[in-house]
Amino acid sequence: MSDLFQSLLRMGDNTLILGHRVSEWCGVAPVLEEDIALANTALDMIGQTQLWLGLAAEVEDKGRDADALAFRRDVWDFRNLLMVEQPNRDFGHTMMRQFLFDAWHWQMLDALKSSEHDQIAAIAEKSLKEVTYHLERSSDTVIALGDGTEESHARMQAALDRLWPYVGEMFLTDAHDLIDVSALRPAFDARVNDVLSISTLTHPQTDFTHKGGKTGARHTEHLGHMLAAMQFLPRAYPDAKW
Amino acid sequence: MSKQEWPLWEIFIRGAHGLSHRHVGSLHAPDAKMAIKNARDVYTRRKEGVSIWAVEASAIAASSPEDKGSLYDPADDKVYRHPTFFDIPDEVGAM
16 A cells, blocks of 8 residues: 555545534534534535545555545544544534644645645645634634633533543654644644633643554544444445435 | 523625625624624525625614505605606617
8 A cells, every 4th residue: 555545545534534523413503503514514524535535546546436435444444533533522522623623634734735746735725725714613612612601611621631632643743644744733732822822721731642543553432433323324225326 | 591592693695796785694693703604604605605794683773564654655656756757778778
């Protein structure tokens, strides 16, 4: 397997898994407006997935397409960050996860936009417009809920504390990354510190990092359950058309 | 526990440059900034617009339906207010 195939899986699996997670809110979000906004965000990410996994399939050149990569791989073949497979829990937790991912994703796409690989640069440029909006929206929501009521503040702090150990993996870099992702950390920290301080949330003190998502070495127990729901239909009815 | 609702906002979208903003519907949002964001997600998903206005519904003064007799009926028999008595040269085109 070429490095580029792995690198593209990392991009496409992040948006696929988080896109599916966010879509789980469809119809059950706390208010109608948020329901629609979350569904839009999920659809943006699924659209980005089609581009990344489509390119990955092309690079792999073994007759698979984006659908085959999304629906016919098992847990150990996924290369997404552990952060994005974490369950939704409450709305605050979902928005904190979105904010932390968006803040990383924005830096990543901004860097990839100047890639020498034309298709990668084009996907990054298209995605960046969507992700700029995602980041704006998730930042505003983290601020509104963090600096909101006593209950919303407590829930956002709990979400931040719970998710923080998954931040480190976003900046662990190896030969399978499209760029040196560790270089994105200072800009990420600046953005996150900014939003957290306006949110009146306390920055977690720990640097402990869960790892194993982007290498596929050790996903959390949540991914398999999610894939079972996500992949059931195309696996049970492989020839279904819709 | 009583549920606090966000205020209601009336949303106006301009479909293209040069057109006026048109009322498209309403939504709830905690503040003006979020009203614009929610409007973007609720009303412009299919490329409906190039500009959004959000107005808090409580800020709109509206005429009362009971007054419709005195407000609108007097215009019924005043056809001369329509500029239909002028001959418009064909070359002017649609007006």
